[in-house]
Amino acid sequence: MNLLISIVAILILTLLALGIALSQNMAYLLTVILPYVAFAAFLAGFVYRVIKWGASPVPFRIPTTCGQGKSLPWIQTNPLENPSGCWGVIGRMAQEIFLFRSLFRNTDVAIIEGRPVYGSAKWLWFFGILFHWSFLIIVLRHLRFFIEPIASWIGVLSALDGFFEIGIPTLYLSDATLLAGLTFLFLRRVVVPQVRYISLFTDYFSLLLIAGVISTGLLLRHFFPTDLNAVKTLALGWITFSPVIPHKVSAFFYIHLCFVFTLLAWFPLSKLMHAGGIFLSPTRNMTNNSRRQRHINPWNAPVKVHTYEEYEDEFRDKMKASGLPVEKE
Template structure:
């Protein structure tokens, strides 16, 4: 039902510009007002979330690790530097690998329950498909965003032309078919199918898990339709987008309604982005479980909120205070003399 609600809501969003532009002729509203408002919400919302996360205190070293920690005998126990970093450079490499290659997702595994001789047995297996299609989706999305910069910049930067050339290097069809258009749809459909097919994942999936998938599928599908079927007037679209970029707003009259559907869905995504799980785009850089070195055994971390009037209670002092009770309970003592207790105890 959560998937159905999300799908119906995206269909409703598609009909809004269809009626608004097709029947209401509100071209300026859907071509200028809504996109600019969505962009402002995106910038302010993104900055607010980053600022709020940046203010969150992290007094202790709490990284999530996935390999051998630095040992005092490094010849015997080889440190896994990129999974268990102990300094700034190793942490930087770990973050770069995580952001650029989804390193932690590469270790994704699946768990399934089987019966062996009448006994339930849990089996684990490698599951690289999620890593692969997530990588395809994110990089395709990045290439598409870079390609769209040609609509907002003049002259067009060399890296935009380079990305567009490499994306259409196979020279399939006219207009040229971009590989990123196919790969982003493949990645999105896999991520959606994974949520629908896996009963465990489907059980914990909410509307805000399905809605971004259907919304981005709608954006990609409307863009593909606009380019390969409606074949909209690109010159008129660039005239509009350059007006948005330079605040010299002008809406040409000969733009197909499919463009406004595409722009409206993108505007919804921009406005929704800072308040959704999609904010992992910025949050990954501020995650203390990723961006901190694991040096808790090398450097003493002191909580800055500690009350200076409250002295730390060492284990030695703890054992002196509660030695008789620990001995009575059968707990081992570092110093057997503490079993006798003190006058205070």
């Protein structure tokens, strides 16, 4: 049902985008107003959620540890898997953000001859990392529309990405790997019963929205080319706050933009916010220094304690009478 609703939502969005693309009257809305509205929604939503997470109290040390913590000098420690200082945390976060370290540890369980048997499960890690790195490369390549003159590293990145020179125009490797990653992530949700069971509208919708952006981008590059100079003039107009409605661009460019703007506005409302949330994850970003430092919950309600001394003072006679040892006579 969730999948069906998200497919319908994407179809409605596509029809709306088509309507906007075909009607010249809406060009002003799409190229002059919506870019700013979508970007403002993205920025405001992103900042709001990060501030809200940042303001949540985390009174205890709750890092997940999977290596020996720092203790006595002669015991070998694992500073990355169980960081006790700032550099360890930075290293751990870098591994997590750039290499998806914890996903690499993913395990799978199967019941074999009545017993649970655990094994490594790397497919999600592999396609996940393929998807995210490809997405980043594509976004970085798109900066050529927003920077004049185009920075040399963007040229190098594009050249490397199109290294195999397959087809005209060249098929970018990142486009193929992004498609592969996205297809895996989508099929995993649809085919694996356990994952399908926990999948919500937001999961399918985000994936399908990204699929919309990619497929229209690919169509635009390989089948319905547009005037890239007009696109660049438009993009430079956006960042200098003087956008001009382009006249010679293909309808697919407008559809591409509709999907991109929806993705921007949808981003902070959805689980895609894990891009910002990862930095605020206390199980990853805290040092494990509990052996060195006592952490007391500052929000603890005052508790009336009854120490052993007080207890013994209260019951000393009775304790002695029944033959129990006492500390003070």
